[in-house]
Amino acid sequence: SAVISQKPSRDICQRGTSLTIQCQVDSQVTMMFWYRQQPGQSLTLIATANQGSEATYESGFVIDKFPISRPNLTFSTLTVSNMSPEDSSIYLCSVIGAGGGHEQFFGPGTRLTVL
Amino acid sequence: TQLLEQSPQFLSIQEGENLTVYCNSSSVFSSLQWYRQEPGEGPVLLVTVVTGGEVKKLKRLTFQFGDARKDSSLHITAAQTGDTGLYLCAGYSNTGNQFYFGTGTSLTVIP
Numbered sequence: 001s002a003v004i005s006q007k008p009s010r011d012i013c014q015r016g017t018s019l020t021i022q023c024q025v026d027s028q029v030t031m032m033f034w035y036r037q038q039p040g041q042s043l044t045l046i047a048t049a050n051q052g053s054e055a056t057y058e059s060g061f062v063i064d065k066f067p068i069s070r071p072n073l074t075f076s077t078l079t080v081s082n083m084s085p086e087d088s089s090i091y092l093c094s095v096i097g098a099g100g101g102h103e104q105f106f107g108p109g110t111r112l113t114v115l
Numbered sequence: 116t117q118l119l120e121q122s123p124q125f126l127s128i129q130e131g132e133n134l135t136v137y138c139n140s141s142s143v144f145s146s147l148q149w150y151r152q153e154p155g156e157g158p159v160l161l162v163t164v165v166t167g168g169e170v171k172k173l174k175r176l177t178f179q180f181g182d183a184r185k186d187s188s189l190h191i192t193a194a195q196t197g198d199t200g201l202y203l204c205a206g207y208s209n210t211g212n213q214f215y216f217g218t219g220t221s222l223t224v225i226p
Contacts, residue, residue: 040219041219042203094157104148
């Protein structure tokens, strides 16, 4: 398994501002994922971030709104830009385990509230 | 469009009762995982099933992968309050290296 930390754990932001969420993994991993989740609901994949290449975004998510950095194999950031109340959500990063079963290991999440 | 449909969406039961959560799809998956998520935390992996018809037991939890690898079930025996949480199934398809999460089942076990 992998141990993943996220910063901040929660934040309350004003409309129009941007927030950068950090994801740190205790081991080197190739693939990292960023998800969004409404409380009590399922996960929606925002993008896949592989080290050394541009992030791949899912339908409905664009780089200008959710720029991602992946400077090395243990770290990634997701920025939520020009925020609106609709961006209020839980943001989670995850990695694939090394066990070959394609299990994902998740960070604790960042709860974002946009006023 | 959600590839994996879970049922029920919400479940509230008394401690000691049994329950089953279903995860259904029309697509075939290379593997399927079950996760439990508690408020304020990320999902935590419970089990991975890979072979059609496979059954795995984790204490009071029994997981089954359908013969055709399109569906799965999670059965909890004698539920405890600590089982409360959001249960998510997730399928992995090696076609395109894609992951698909289920719609989720929110379980509340009442003491």
